[in-house]
Amino acid sequence: MRLPWRQARALRANGVLGMNQRNGDFISQVNPRRLYPLVDDKVRSKELAQAAGIQVPELYGLLAIQHQVVDLPKLLDGREDFVVKPVNGSGGNGVLVIVGRRKDRYRKASGALLTQDELEHHISNILSGLYSLGGLPDSAMIEYRVRVDPVFEPISHQGVPDLRTVVYRGYPVMAMVRLPTAMSDGKANLHQGAIGAGIDINTGVTGRGVWRNEVVDEHLDTGNPITGVQVPQWDTLLELAARCYDISGLGYLGVDFVLDRQFGPMMLEMNARPGLNVQIANQAGLLPRLATVDALGRADADVAERVAFAKEHFGRASSALAATSAP
Template structure:
């Protein structure tokens, strides 16, 4: 019993240790906002020519909403995000139907409803009550590879980068239960990835592991991810331009543009350990050791 507890302790990274040993020493508090605020993060990525979704507009004041939204009519589809939302909260994907009304999936939105939605973001509904900005950007068309696994929502790839080395990675795919969202705690499916080959390992839904997507039954285990080398390169390059040494990088693969950075995260979750059936503690220690030996 005691031995088992000891081995859990040795293998897995808990919230306390993640914060005290990795996040606080690696990331300066004043730099958190560069990652937390999607608008700031995109500015940095755009400055350094890092591939990411095109920004259509940023709205800061409620008064600007009608004019800016009117301007958005030129696009066929777009993504609305609170700059400081967390865990995918407040993200609205809209596309225009044949007759020109905005739709979220099969649900239609009037301009008035959208104005209210944007105003709520600015009033801070998704950012714990403090004022926020709205980021409107290009809507990603998921790569056809993903459509073959699950044909809804936007799957993304999350890596944890520590001191410019990739520690763990996983693919997040929506499920019937997750309403198009790929986040693990919203019902998304996490898929482990073998970092050396880019092949998918097990899929994890929070309770059990699968070889196939539990809703579509499409094979997952052993399948090679497309753009694998580019994904690794893009993650490392992104970690390079942010002054953060422990971060989560979220990447989507667009049908036309290939891998794009979606966002970066200063407090990447710990569920990735379950998805990969692998604890972060030994991996992070190994990274520290190689750096120590190198210097």
């Protein structure tokens, strides 16, 4: 749907990046198509990260054909909790989080119980391509379930928040934390009802959040404030996000990390076509930050230099100053 010209002009004046411009001026220019399979396939992404020394959730098993589904009970024997994901899924679709078992049933984060047949049916749907990019046949991966870091427990409902960072030419330019809610069924998915809260690139402190089309200061389910939360190990998370540019070769990239209470930062996935909701969560446009990287960022800068640059130029105070001094 085309926006009224006044609204479109106002968004442009505030530096908001739209989908067409994202695709035409950025993704198509700095993301070689041949590299997409490295991030579209979550197993390959895991292997890339592990080879670079970046932690990922342990992979318990991979089901590639329907006949393998019959071996599921053996694969899950002794495992009380786990996560099922489509290897080529997008937007969190098809992800199933199991937090425990009761006799011969599996308990979801919401408390609902699944039978063995229902679990196998879900995996069969993944294999058929129901959740994959382009609807092509897919594989199902079963992996370690991340345990939420204590700092996020007051502002998360039955799930683990994830941290999305947009990286441009190796520079972290904008970030948010996605907080699960009852509506999102414990998943950190904005389209399913999670809350997105912006993060100050310089300090790693959360700001106000957005839920659907509403600006919120508290978590819908817990009632606790979502602003002013210091994200643990923030500098490490920025460095890891910046490194994902080096290991993937993609110049415009969305990187998702989680903080496990035992193992610390873990990479969940990389995305060659990251969504634009990060701008809404931060109440700021991406365009000025991308332009700053193009104008001042060095192509030969190392990870530490790129992170220092991002912290200097894209913190809330520096971004506000840049906005007021813009022509």
